[in-house]
Amino acid sequence: LKKLQLINEARKICPDVVIVLGEELGRFRDASKILYKFLEGFTWSGKVERLGFDEVFMDVTDIVDYNQALLNQNDLSHSFFQLRQHDPTTGFEFDATRIAPHAYPSGDSQPWSSPSATQDPALTIRLILGSHFAQYLRLSLEEEKGYTSTVGISTNKLLSKLVGNLNKPKGQTTLLPPYENSSIESNVTTFIDEHDIGKIPGIGNKIAQRIRNHVLSRPAEFDMGLIYGPTKESVSVRDVRLFPDMGPEILEKILGGPGAERGIGGKIWDLINGVDDTEVQKMKKMPSQISIEDSYVRLDTMPEVLKELRMLAMSLIKRMHIDLLEDDDDPDAESPKRWIAHPKTVRLSTRPRPPLNADGTRTRSFNRISRSGPLPNFVFGLKDGIDVVVEKLVQASLVPLFRQLHPQQSGWNLSLMNICVTNLAETASEDGSGKGRDISKMFKRQETVLREWRVEDRDIPPDALKEELQVVIKAEPSAGNEAVDDFIGSEDVFFPTQNTIDGSEQWEDDGEDEEGLETCVECDARIPAFAFPAHQRFHSLEE
DNA sequence: ACGAAATAG
DNA sequence: CGTTCTATTTCGT
Secondary structure, X not given: OOOOOOHHHHHHHOOOOOOOOOOOOHHHHHHHHHHHHHHHOOOOOOEEEEEOOOEEEEOOHHHHHHHHHHOOOOOHHHEEEEOOOOOOOOEEEEOOOOOOOOEEOOOOOOHHHOHHHHHOHHHHHHHHHHHHHHHHHHHHHHXXXXXXXXXXXXXXXXXXXXXXXXXXXXXXXXXXXXXXXXXXXXXXXXHHHOXXXXXXXXXXXXXXHHHHHHHHXXXXXXXXXXXOOOOOOOOEHHHHHOOOOOOHHHHHHHHOOXXXXXXXXXXXXXXXXXXXXXXXXXXXXXXXXXXXXXXOOOOOOXXXXXXXXXXXXXXXXXXXXXXXXXXXXXXXXXXXXXXOEEEEEEEEEEEEOOOOOOXXXXXXXOOOEEEEEEXXXXXXXXXXXXXXXXXXHHHHXXXXXXXXXXXXXXXXXXXXXXXXXXXXXXXXXXOOOOOOOOHHHHHHHHHHHHHOOOOXXXXXXXXXXXXXXXXXXXXXXXXXXXXXXXXXXXXXOOOOOOOOXXXXXXXXXXXXXXXXXXXXXXXXXXXXXXXXXXHHHHHHHHO
16 A cells, blocks of 8 residues: 555555544644754754745755855865854864765766866855755754655755755755856756656646646647647646747736736746745744644534534644643743734635536535634633633634525535634733744643543654554544533524525524624623624623 | 635645 | 645735
């Protein structure tokens, strides 16, 4: 069995395979944060950008600048790489006449002996420095954290990411000069031209298809007589770049239009020429949103929706506690915890399963729809039990949002639900030092929060984490919960009403004759719908 | 501010 | 190439 294999295929090959539904990403998140922090510790600029759980961009321009100036031109093969400014004792020895393996083009790990060196000596030495730094980082990562890694070294995010795909796993690749086209083609052009158009980061499915359509359907127009056989299917960057009249303007015509990113033509033209001016972002302390979602084979009744909303809300609140709640060092504080950020908005998204077509087929759609509103402040309360907060959130926010999304009482069938808190407002903090959070505290928190409802927690060595995903058991709430039942009362029993205006059943408004009134879960007041957000803000100020 | 779309791991 | 559970950025309104 292979990763990403479809379950049907897996069952055919191995009928006895045990499929465990769900996943527990907490440990991946923790590992990701630790490695991210570790790497940030090596930068001087703080420019470390995380892409997913297992990739980072590092801008080490300043470190390379410094060490370039430090080089002794008379004895390059016995150089010392300083990891810190003004500290000649911290660093490592290296041979500045050689690239640390590997390099693209391959077989050119001694760039000074090849024509590429004389072309741009300054860039060559800088890439040599980068390659040795990368090697040192990979070694440190393995020795100190127990993770192997793969690195790409070049002059921008695009090229370093692409060149990092060579020599996987546990290797590194430096894209050698020349980077400028002259009498000979630059390595940038040679390298990037080999790629399928859709493999370029920033060119996803939609844009790739539109470019392919342009490149593949037009050849018929000029000199078709020379083209035989099956139509070429794959379109490389070279095919696009060399297509007649190709340039930023044509690309803008192909890709522009309503909804498209502004200047998309120029941006894509830059990408296929290896040009990428985007900065490596500085480390962020806070994510900008936290979301939880689950997919379903069939979700079409309100009691089930309520159940799932509770599950999702429970996970979300726990995530908020883990990521946004920190131990308060202030002994005078009433609570030993404090929120380091307050999300201000909650969003509910669903993915409705499209109805069957006339011919019985189902047009697959992955389109999501969403509604959002203010996140009530009671979610930051720490006195009530978590189930109480969850239930209040479900009733006060999620159910109303759900009704906005799906006004019909039935007839829908959802394949996915997602709850997201966003719009994070950082809470005032005493630490002006700009220091990040203490990771050890984070772990303590995570353990404390999750211990009581962890079902199984195997010991998995770090290297095995990636492959062990399928056997990590999803944690689930332990038992029925009285507080929740208590809160819901009979509210989870739904009586279809015969609202016959257009033959489709609509949700009853909260009060039949009190049109547009909502009941506040905090104070039971009946509030006009338009005033409800303001009313919730009122409660949020009480605390 | 909100909702959709595109992209990515 | 498509799926799942995330997360970010950008556009139009």
